[in-house]
Amino acid sequence: MQLSARVLPWLVGLTAVSLILGLGWGFFFTPDDYKQGATVKILFIHVPAAMMAINAWIMMLITSLIWVVRRHHVSALAARAAAPAGLVFTLIALVTGAFWGQPMWNTWWEWDPRLTSFLILCLFYLGYIALWSAIEDPDTAADLTAVLCVVGSVFALLSRYAVKFWNQGLHQDSTILKVGEKDPLDVAYYVPLVICILGFVLFFIMIVLLRTRMLIRARRLSVLQARERMA
């Protein structure tokens, strides 16, 4: 708690700077794409949100496994803390993707492998949050949500590699790591996109820290309330 209290102000500052710089640059100072026009500006929120939606689940998987193996309570709480952030990132990816898809593909939604696996990931996030809320005993809730997290990881990985597994559908493959290859992302978009990704990563860490601190306090409060009832 003391370490996180010291880190948080710096984290808030860095998050604000990178988000304002990346999003501001992406929205105001990038040119229109020759094919996609101004819709290319959706890239700066859609890609970082989609990346973080998957990465948040992977982080939840790692912390859940730490809970299962080491019974470290804070790791279980960190997994729980990350879920709402992951859900919001998934919703952003789905909503911004729909706004982007409508003018480009002429449809808001398509049962494409990547889109469908992302929708299932969104439902897994909802299920994960609901399961934590539904079980009163925190250790049992942590155990059961860890199992759900392992199962959901299949869809987190599928949503990342769906385009490679099934070479069909409307969604294109990633162009960020195609530097030097055919059809890479133009440098005019690359730099602000990397700053936006950094901003989203920092935002996620900040939310996880804030929510984990809140959940630790909630755990302390429930212990004190239990003592009061027994007295």
Next chain:
Amino acid sequence: MMPDLGKYTVAVLGAWGAALVLLAGLLAVTLWQGARMRKALALAEARAAAERPRKPEQAE
């Protein structure tokens, strides 16, 4: 200052608006829950601290 988004104004502003609202909502809910929990814990700790000195007297 505002870039010309042409025929994609609704798509771009809709996507950005929805994303910023969701991010701001997540941050607001997180801060609100954090503040509420901090207050509730401080009250409970104050109650617990107030009860602690009374126990030895009761024992006597």
